[in-house]
Amino acid sequence: MQAIEILEKLVAFPSVVGQxxxxxxxxxxxxxxxxxxxxxxxxxxxxxxxxxxxxxGPKNVPGYVLSGHMDVVPANEPEWSSNPFVLRTQGDRLYGRGTSDMKSFLAAALGALPQLASRQLSQPIHFAFSYDEEAGCRGVPHLIRRLPELCAKPEGAIIGEPSNMRAICAHKGKAAARVEIRGQSGHSSRPDQGLNAIHAMTEILTDAVAGAKRLAFGPFDPAFEPPYSSLQAGTIKGGQAVNIIPDLCAAEFEARAIPGVSPSALLAPIKEKAESLRSRGFQVNWEPMSEYPALSLASDAPLTQLLRELTRQQPLAAVSYGTEAGLYQGAGIDAIICGPGDISRAHRPDEFIHRDELIACQSMIEALGARLSR
Structure with a gap:
């Protein structure tokens, strides 16, 4: 079965994150x-x-992991030109949800499988396909914890996120959390008899905005855009009507951290501010949503050199989006990003992949197999 046929099968599964x-x-x-x-x-x-x-190949010797996620973001946008879960071909483009992010990498790996299986590999190639990556890499930690019983410790992991088939050595880490403030409702004419949860939340938001501004002053890593860590409030919800004291307000916060900075540490002051509201009668619930560390692979690492040779391109120093690569590195496994497609096409209507990108990825994986053959 060719990679395009496999991609058609994979796109047809509406494997939306969280389902x-x-x-x-x-x-x-x-x-x-x-x-x-x-x-x-x-x-x-x-x-x-x-x-x-x-x-x-032989699972009891160190090898390489091909890592990809099976989930996709929802495809509810009305701008889709066709059914997002039916692969559509137009010229050299293949349209469908997940074609860039990142079922094409899975299809390329599976398309290369017959050739890999026909070889006498001296080192193994592992396929590690995860779930709920789009919810903050929730699935792959469970897989990584099981690796010691599944294989010898791998020498490296190639994470096939869309990178235009150019290897990427670093990305930022991320942490996200939801805070819920519960006060006491009442008639708006008697604010003295209630506890306004929205007003309380504005104190947390004020601290978060101030924290975000401070991050712009460093520390810096020039490999990234922007070259510093960031913090934002992404959602906020609360209240029932303008004449009711709002007894509930919830907001979601996200931090993205350059290597060497803990993403969860960036959220710690927000959590501390929220917890301080308890002394004034508010109930506070802090719910971590996701977290993964930054990736930072040295430019002269063996895995970097391997991808330089396989792709025949100079690796890119860094990107600001995150992947499962940081979790592999956190487990002591060198990791690098390299896959077909472009991140700018992901999470949008009429997501697509070029045929030659799919072919190039399969060729890279087959070349890896050739290098590892006896």
Whole structure:
């Protein structure tokens, strides 16, 4: 089965983040099982979602991980020119949700599988396909924790996020959290008899805005745009009517951190401010939503050199978006980003991939297999 045919199958699964993914996992398992018995479904704690891990070659020696996520963002935008879950071909473009982010990488890896399986690999190539990456890399930590029982510690992991097939050595880390403030409702004519949750939230927002402004003064890492860590309030919701004292207000905050800075530490002052409201009678609930560390791979690392040779391009120093790569590096496995497509096409109507990008990715994976052959 060619990579384009595989992509057509994968796009047809509406594997939207946060939803059950059994159908796509089972299709991939059945396909991979034609070439290797070393394929394992790894259920997550949610009960209806799973990661998948498979190995081609000797699993008891260090090898390389091909890492990608099976989930996609929703496709509810009215601007789609066709059904987002039906692959549409127009010229050299293949349209559909997930074509760039990032089912084309999965399709390229699976398309390369027959050739990889036909080789006598001296080092293994692992397929690590995760769930709920789009919700802040929630699925892959469970997979990474299981690696010691599945294979020898890998030498490196290639995370196939869209990068125009140019390797990327670094990205920022991220943490997100939701804070809910509960006060006491009442008639707006008697504010003295209630606790206004929105007013309380404005104190947290004021501190967050001030914190964001301070981050712009450093520390700096010139590899990134912007070259500093960032903090923002992304959503806010509260109140029922203008003449009712709002007893509930919730907001979501996000921090993105350059390497060497803890994303959760950037959120700590917001949490501290929220907790301080308890002394005035408010109830406070702080709910971490997601967190992953930054990636920082040295330009002279063996994995960097490997991707330089496989892609025949100089790696890019850094990007500001995040991936699962930081979690692999945090587990002691060197990681790098390299995949087909462009991040600018992701999360938009009429997402697409070029045919030659898909072919180039499959060729890179097959070249990796050739290097690892006996």
């Amino acid at each position: 059950a993914n059994g159908a796509i996992v089972e299709w991939i398992r059945a396909y991979v099982a034609r070439f290797t018995q070393e394929v394992t479904i790894l259920p997550g704690p949610e009960g209806d979602r799973s990661n998948l891990f498979a190995t081609i």
